[in-house]
Amino acid sequence: MPKSDPTGLHRVLDAETVLPQAAQRLDTRRELWPDEVRIRVERLNLDAASFRQLEGEHGDGGAVRAAVLAIVAERGKMQNPVTGSGGMLIGTVEEVGPESPLGLDVGQRVATLVSLTLTPLVIEDGLAQWDGTSEQVPCDGYAVLFGRSIAAVLPDDLPRALSLAVMDVCGAPALTARVVRQYGERGIAPRVAVIGGGGKSGSLALAAARAAGADHLIGVVLTEREAASLTGAGLADSVVITDARDPIGLRDAVASAGGPADVTVVCVDVPGCEGGAVLATAEGGTVIFFSMATSFSAAALGAEGVAADVTMLIGNGYVPGHAAFALDLLRANEGVRRLFTERVQ
Known part of the structure; x- marks a missing residue:
């Protein structure tokens, strides 16, 4: 098991040395390196350019859903191969590595402020609750944050979907x-x-x-x-x-x-x-x-x-x-x- 790097380099499966955003595939294993955090995903927010492209290419919501599932399964992250973009997510902190510098605690509901294009992601429910017609995607699965990732605790005074929409473009x-x-x-x-x-x-x-x-x-x-x-x-x-x-x-x-x-x-x-x-x-x-x-x-x-x-x-x-x-x-x-x-x- 390679030594972890705060940029997430240890999760890159490409033969070349590239950062996670540029990688073709990421390691999505559940087990954490000491400086990582695992999030139980509640909702994805696809960035507007990516969703528009997927909708334009596939049309039908079911086909859009299938395309997103295929991308995540193939790449270990949500990165539209045409636009190169992804989005972000909200969820609950599931486990925190002992050396994580992010200051997060298990049970906190957070929004990730780093792109899905560099976030290891596993979808476990087949996106069964999403009809493929909106940028916000109900989802059950997990994601991993690195030592240099960014996340914010969700505020209690705003609806979750509203907070996600704001943090996506903050x-x-x-x-x-x-x-x-x-x-x-x-x-x-x-x-x-x-x-x-x-x-x-x-x-x-x-x-x-x-x-x-x-x-x-x-x-x-x-x-x-x-x-x-x-x-x-x-x-x-x-x-x-x-x-x-x-x-x-x-x-x-x-x-x-x-x-x-x-x-x-x-x-x-x-x-x-x-x-x-x-x-x-x-x-x-x-x-x-x-x-x-x-x-x-x-x-x-x-x-x-x-x-x-x-x-x-x-x-x-x-x-x-x-x-x-x-x-x-x-x-x-x-x-x-x-x-x-x-x-x-």
């Missing part, structure tokens, strides 16, 4: 707030555009930008229904409807609403939005990409091709204190809570 509002505050430190109250402002990460990013001192908030959505919902939530000063995959349409829509933006946050779960996000951003501005559908090459080469002087950030999903920050936004902002409640019903 990196977006925290980084958005950090960037907006950095502008404030230079005496600038930035204009912020959130592409996909009616979604989970987008609505939280808008609320975070407002709390951090943004001057003007622009929410970009795809449909009239999303626009009505976002307008009713009161999270944006302007709401515009456009397809973010149309770069000129996106640029012009943001401009018509008070742009270009000093900070553009991309929260949509479809590819092809990189160029429009760059064009919608002012010279010297910042683009934050939170979508797992983002292409690094398309963003970098696209910005170069239009001579855009913008800073581009890839949200990695982790900022210290991000879970508590996102949950506090949900508690304090009725509009955010309404949008999330609509999504998880």
Whole structure:
């Protein structure tokens, strides 16, 4: 039995030395290394890009369920082979290794704040309670956390499904707030555009930008229904409807609403939005990409091709204190809570 590594390297079954996220297959044995924690899984939350791809390819809910089961059985983790993304989970701490640094206790209900793409996972109920038509997946099985994993104890004042939905995207509002505050430190109250402002990460990013001192908030959505919902939530000063995959349409829509933006946050779960996000951003501005559908090459080469002087950030999903920050936004902002409640019903 190899010595454990806090990154989970000892669970990688590939011949090459790669980290768990890049691995083709993980060791899912139940027995723990000294610094690990085992979770009895209650619910998975598939990330939006992954679920959209699975739904588009397989259509029928039963086929989607079968595809998820096949991926987990083959890889020992939930990592969509097309999008490369996974999601996260909630469950109850089942066993804690004697050297675990995570500070968790047996019996605590927690949300993992690391991706399912690097989390050893075993599904034991065949997903019998899931119809394959939603991102949230009731599940009985177990998962393993490493020494450098992250987990948060679930709050008692919020429904479990709501907490899971918030924690799945909690990196977006925290980084958005950090960037907006950095502008404030230079005496600038930035204009912020959130592409996909009616979604989970987008609505939280808008609320975070407002709390951090943004001057003007622009929410970009795809449909009239999303626009009505976002307008009713009161999270944006302007709401515009456009397809973010149309770069000129996106640029012009943001401009018509008070742009270009000093900070553009991309929260949509479809590819092809990189160029429009760059064009919608002012010279010297910042683009934050939170979508797992983002292409690094398309963003970098696209910005170069239009001579855009913008800073581009890839949200990695982790900022210290991000879970508590996102949950506090949900508690304090009725509009955010309404949008999330609509999504998880």
